[in-house]
Amino acid sequence: MKTRNLLLISAALAGLSGAAQAENVLTWGANRDIGSLDPYSYGDSFTINVLNHVYEGLVRYDKDLKIEPALAESWEILEDNITWRFHLREGVTFHNGNPFTAEDVVASLTRVSDETSPLKGNLPAYVSSEVVDDLTVDVTLNGTYPLLLNDLTNIHIFDNEWMTENNALKPTDIGAGTEGYATYNANGTGPFVVESRQPDAKTVFVVNPDWWDEPQHNLDRIELTPVTSAATRVAALLSGEINFTNDAPVQDLPRLAAAPNVKVLEGVDLRTVMIGFPFRETLTTGEANPFKDRNVREALYRAIDLDLIHQRVMRGKSRIAGATIAPEIPGYVEALDDLPGFDPDAARNLLAEAGVPEGLEFEFNCLSDGLVNEEQFCQAIASMWTRIGLSPKLDVAPRAVQSPKRTNGATDVYTLGWATLPLLDSYSPLLQIFHSKDGNAGVFNWGDWSYPEVDALIDAAGSELDLTARLNLQTQALQIVKDEMIMIPLHQQPMAWAVTENVADMPLFSDNKPRLWFAMVDSDS
Amino acid sequence: MIAFLIKRTANAAFVMLAVALLAFVIFRFFGDPVEMMVNEQATQQDRIELRERLGLNDGFVTQYTRFVTNAVQGDFGISYRNQQDVMVLIKDRFPATFELVLVATVISLVVGIPLGVLTAVHRDSRLANILQLGSIIGVSLPSFVVGILLILAFSVSLGWLPAFGRGDTVDIGWWSTGLLTPSGRMALILPSLSLSTFQITLVMRLVRAEMLETLRADYIKFARARGVPIRRVQWRHALRNCLMPVITLTGMQIGNLIAFALVTETVFQWPGMGLLFIQAVTFVDIPVMAAYLMIVSFIFVALNTLVDITYAWVDPRLRDDAARAGGANG
Numbered sequence: 001m002k003t004r005n006l007l008l009i010s011a012a013l014a015g016l017s018g019a020a021q022a023e024n025v026l027t028w029g030a031n032r033d034i035g036s037l038d039p040y041s042y043g044d045s046f047t048i049n050v051l052n053h054v055y056e057g058l059v060r061y062d063k064d065l066k067i068e069p070a071l072a073e074s075w076e077i078l079e080d081n082i083t084w085r086f087h088l089r090e091g092v093t094f095h096n097g098n099p100f101t102a103e104d105v106v107a108s109l110t111r112v113s114d115e116t117s118p119l120k121g122n123l124p125a126y127v128s129s130e131v132v133d134d135l136t137v138d139v140t141l142n143g144t145y146p147l148l149l150n151d152l153t154n155i156h157i158f159d160n161e162w163m164t165e166n167n168a169l170k171p172t173d174i175g176a177g178t179e180g181y182a183t184y185n186a187n188g189t190g191p192f193v194v195e196s197r198q199p200d201a202k203t204v205f206v207v208n209p210d211w212w213d214e215p216q217h218n219l220d221r222i223e224l225t226p227v228t229s230a231a232t233r234v235a236a237l238l239s240g241e242i243n244f245t246n247d248a249p250v251q252d253l254p255r256l257a258a259a260p261n262v263k264v265l266e267g268v269d270l271r272t273v274m275i276g277f278p279f280r281e282t283l284t285t286g287e288a289n290p291f292k293d294r295n296v297r298e299a300l301y302r303a304i305d306l307d308l309i310h311q312r313v314m315r316g317k318s319r320i321a322g323a324t325i326a327p328e329i330p331g332y333v334e335a336l337d338d339l340p341g342f343d344p345d346a347a348r349n350l351l352a353e354a355g356v357p358e359g360l361e362f363e364f365n366c367l368s369d370g371l372v373n374e375e376q377f378c379q380a381i382a383s384m385w386t387r388i389g390l391s392p393k394l395d396v397a398p399r400a401v402q403s404p405k406r407t408n409g410a411t412d413v414y415t416l417g418w419a420t421l422p423l424l425d426s427y428s429p430l431l432q433i434f435h436s437k438d439g440n441a442g443v444f445n446w447g448d449w450s451y452p453e454v455d456a457l458i459d460a461a462g463s464e465l466d467l468t469a470r471l472n473l474q475t476q477a478l479q480i481v482k483d484e485m486i487m488i489p490l491h492q493q494p495m496a497w498a499v500t501e502n503v504a505d506m507p508l509f510s511d512n513k514p515r516l517w518f519a520m521v522d523s524d525s
Numbered sequence: 526m527i528a529f530l531i532k533r534t535a536n537a538a539f540v541m542l543a544v545a546l547l548a549f550v551i552f553r554f555f556g557d558p559v560e561m562m563v564n565e566q567a568t569q570q571d572r573i574e575l576r577e578r579l580g581l582n583d584g585f586v587t588q589y590t591r592f593v594t595n596a597v598q599g600d601f602g603i604s605y606r607n608q609q610d611v612m613v614l615i616k617d618r619f620p621a622t623f624e625l626v627l628v629a630t631v632i633s634l635v636v637g638i639p640l641g642v643l644t645a646v647h648r649d650s651r652l653a654n655i656l657q658l659g660s661i662i663g664v665s666l667p668s669f670v671v672g673i674l675l676i677l678a679f680s681v682s683l684g685w686l687p688a689f690g691r692g693d694t695v696d697i698g699w700w701s702t703g704l705l706t707p708s709g710r711m712a713l714i715l716p717s718l719s720l721s722t723f724q725i726t727l728v729m730r731l732v733r734a735e736m737l738e739t740l741r742a743d744y745i746k747f748a749r750a751r752g753v754p755i756r757r758v759q760w761r762h763a764l765r766n767c768l769m770p771v772i773t774l775t776g777m778q779i780g781n782l783i784a785f786a787l788v789t790e791t792v793f794q795w796p797g798m799g800l801l802f803i804q805a806v807t808f809v810d811i812p813v814m815a816a817y818l819m820i821v822s823f824i825f826v827a828l829n830t831l832v833d834i835t836y837a838w839v840d841p842r843l844r845d846d847a848a849r850a851g852g853a854n855g
Contacts, residue, residue: 035606042606043563118575121567172608183608199607201691201796227689227794235676236688400556400809407560440568
């Protein structure tokens with residue numbers, strides 16, 4: 001309690017001094033709060049995204065979402081091809097003043113890969129790490145693996161000394177029922193320092209004057225205030241109580257755009273929305289499963305009027321997709337984006353040829369709190385399938401209810417959105433969705449398919465260190481996925497942020513993650 | 526009297542156990558917390574292990590017994606999502622909810638009682654009819670609509686009051702209060718108004734009905750005959766005799782307000798227990814949901830039991846009846 005009082009007093013003092021100097025404050029109204037100040041505590045990409053302002057990884061994404069050095073200045077793969085040597089940046093300090101060294105990297109990698117860590121899946125190839133000298137670390141993997149850097153963008157580096165002092169070397173284990181120090185306190189190397197936090201009300205970050213990098217932002221202070229209710233968030237933006245939101249509700253965009261003091265930032269998300277099929281012997285009804293037949297899947301594909309969904313349901317703001325990844329993702333080639341074309345008659349013929357009985361019943365599993373306008377496009381698609389003589393039973397419910405059904409194969413056809421995060425590489429959907437179920441692979445292979453030729457290409461890509469060769473393998477695999485129509489891609493979904501007029505620059509990132517170390521506000525506000 | 530007390534307390538304990546049981550039955554339909562806790566890259570094996578560590582694979586009876594045993598000792602475990610002790614989470618949020626409910630109650634009395642007297646005294650006047658009509662609207666408008674309308678009017682159009690949040694707070698021991706800072710008081714106005722709309726109309730209608738009854742009583746006529754001024758008769762003698770049921774109702778309604786504050790808190794991003802619960806539902810945070818349900822039902826049960834006991838103490842006749850019927854208000 002004492003520390004909290006101190007925090008409040010210091011917050012009040014900072015507020016007073018701020019009034020004197022006209023600080024540049026950005027008030028960020030998010031649609032939810034972060035779960036904790038510990039990025040390793042919960043598999044939640046929003047929390048990791050926000051805490052990336054405080055903690056940094058060895059590498060990071062730049063403004064164009066390309067990987068660039070951060071806490072590591074350079075790296076090389078040693079002769080055994082499975083050990084990566086990282087040369088760390090000199091002169092970096094944590095917010096508490098401790099110097100950043102190789103010990104910190106080892107302790108952080110150990111912490112995130114601990115058996116009780118919910119994020120250990122983020123470092124799938126990691127085996128061990130070792131201090132070579134103060135500023136050099138060796139990371140050993142379980143095989144040749146090309147995507148370690150992509151993984152490391154999301155692995156935040158903690159201070160070893162700080163964790164040891166506060167008994168936080170291990171992640172918080174909920175099963176053990178004890179709290180962790182890092183839940184309430186943060187000590188990173190990043191551009192912003194946590195000043196105070198009141199859960200569900202306000203978390204304040206102030207600029208780190210000792211940051212190792214040249215700041216490209218002019219913020220002195222970020223106040224993150226969750227505003228769960230969409231209507232209230234819009235009202236707060238219109239009244240200027242918040243000046244940035246990373247979730248402007250689709251239905252309010254015209255109103256926000258018309259307001260004189262608000263700018264709407266619209267773009268297309270990397271997230272590709274797809275429909276998946278069951279490949280099991282029978283459907284949930286007990287009937288034989290016709291979706292194992294490629295032509296049946298094609299019939300369902302050709303029955304969907306993608307243009308109509310784009311125009312009506314997505315209000316013209318989505319990007320119609322033929323590929324299972326967005327064009328920005330490495331591994332994409334234009335040929336993957338070809339569409340089979342909307343043709344309900346052909347679809348009906350395909351069904352007849354495949355001997356699918358008229359009025360075949362199957363479950364169509366959608367989320368009520370998932371993708372943009374998911375309920376609406378699911379309804380639209382269900383009625384399009386009804387028109388070619390099928391009887392989809394639409395099952396819409398929150399994610400928490402639907403996920404167990406999906407992972408246990410207790411449903412038939414389902415939706416899935418995949419943004420390739422955090423890798424930003426086509427290896428991500430290939431390994432996690434299209435590979436056969438096998439340990440780390442195929443975790444999202446909910447339909448239970450198995451294509452040995454696809455698996456072979458993915459496995460080859462997973463150990464190919466040459467970039468061009470690897471992307472070539474991945475493109476081949478994606479082409480088979482497309483030809484076999486394992487899943488039907490629909491579109492990349494729209495995203496919208498909004499800022500008030502005093503925010504001069506807020507780069508919109510297509511992975512839908514705000515990076516406020518690139519934000520500029522007008523000083524005279 | 527002692528037998529009655531024991532009986533009432535046992536009754537209350539039984540209600541609490543039943544609530545816990547119901548809560549546990551309901552949680553099965555909320556979904557799987559593990560799916561919300563792990564990230565995209567976790568393997569099936571990771572998920573199974575986590576479920577095992579959280580004890581979610583144990584049988585229903587084992588889980589229920591473990592929950593009740595711990596809950597009796599005040600231990601609700603730690604939140605899946607926030608990784609904090611659930612009791613601490615709720616303790617931090619309780620002052621916000623309680624202040625909101627308290628201010629809403631005060632508003633409902635300060636506004637509702639005079640309006641009730643006015644509509645009773647000027648029974649067929651135009652003003653009374655308008656107020657009566659207004660009270661129907663007040664009862665039937667859902668509180669989130671009232672909240673959003675208030676935000677649109679006072680935050681967006683007029684820009685007088687904040688649209689969300691609690692403003693600055695001051696800590697007095699473990700209690701955080703927004704009543705002592707100007708921004709905290711400003712932030713309280715809209716949420717407490719929106720929470721009290723229903724309550725205002727309730728109080729107003731109750732006072733009106735009681736007043737109409739009382740004004741017909743003989744002692745009112747005698748007072749008038751004695752030459753006591755009419756205002757004094759209405760606002761002092763008559764009103765005083767109407768207040769007993771109002772006080773009872775207000776006491777009982779506090780439990781309701783705490784429960785319904787959930788909607789208001791969501792609309793105004795008021796960092797209270799209701800908001801905590803709503804978020805717990807989204808993330809299937811079972812320890813938080815269970816603790817919230819237990820605490821709110823405890824408040825209900827405690828208020829009811831207290832009222833019963835007070836009545837019994839005041840009116841000995843109720844003791845026997847209540848004991849025989851097994852509690853009037855259980």
